[in-house]
Amino acid sequence: MALKFLIVDDSVTMRRIVANSLKTIGHEEFIEASDGREALQKLSIDESINFVITDWNMPDVSGLELVKSIRANQNFGKIPILMVTTRGLKEDILEALQAKVNNYIVKPFTPQILREKIEQIVSSVG
């Protein structure tokens, strides 16, 4: 199954690193958004996006708010979401899980971890 990723991060560097890591593990299709608001716009326009990788700390609409907005949306509420963030405290992880992210990566990460989490999500849903 071909995955089309939406990479959401306010840091240009991190978007680039996530994109490079995706290419390294064989995923070529992705688009980018610099915050939650832009991500929601792109999700509502582009129905071919079927995987979201998002940061937590972003201006305007944060990653956590983005996750909640996605889950509340009737059109794309079931899309898999992987959170990639610097927040590694237990309460942060639990808060993200409560908001219904599918998996969680603490920065800094390797392409291998990214692959592992994407595969876990894909296999857990099929």
Place this chain on the structure above:
Amino acid sequence: MDYTSNMEKVFQKLGDLKSFFIYGQKIVPVMQKIVDFMQDTVPLLENVNQSIQDSTSKIPKAAVQINNVTSATEVATTEILDIVDAISSDVQTIKTKLELLKNKIDKQKDIISRLTLSVKENKIACEIINNELIPEFVGDELVSMVNMIDKIHDGVMNITISLQVQDITAQQLSSVNHLIHAVQEKLSSLVMDLNNKEVKEVPDIAYQVAESGSFNPDARYNKDKESQTLADTLVNNQIKKPSQEEIDKLFSKP
């Protein structure tokens, strides 16, 4: 009777007054010392006030410099990533070419072994074919070169991973800027209280303070797996097997 009583009261009041004067005589030197101290302190307070004003007016410059550091490291990181991408692409091209070469050599070796079989009666010809046409070490060298290329590729990938430090330090610097802004606000209000005038703004300096939600003040560049292991444990406890209907919905293309 009333006259006597009134006089007694007057004498009592006079006694109180006398005590007050005696007490006053004792307290006057102390009061004088306090006044002297206050007179000495006023210039000091003015100095402190001036210092606070100076420091407060310099804070925006510090904040701008911190923002400049973040921007500069972001630009530099992007440049490094461009170079890393170019190296990665070149390394991949070299690897592909080496693998093609290895395949060609393997094919030629196969041809040579068949050729050797066809001239097996001629020992000299066999020797020439085996020793001179394609020496054995060429294939081994190619394999070793491909392995080295893989190592270079891993190194390039490690550089990319390490560059995540830019995002992490940017968040730490945003946190510092936020603190600086809070200190400036407190100092400005102190100056307002002391002087009843606002702190002069430094011309041409406008700085943006990131929203508190847009950075993690606890961001750390830490390669140990502790946080990831915790996340994995919590995620694994949470994961439930979804229904087939949910699976179909999830990946169905419109």
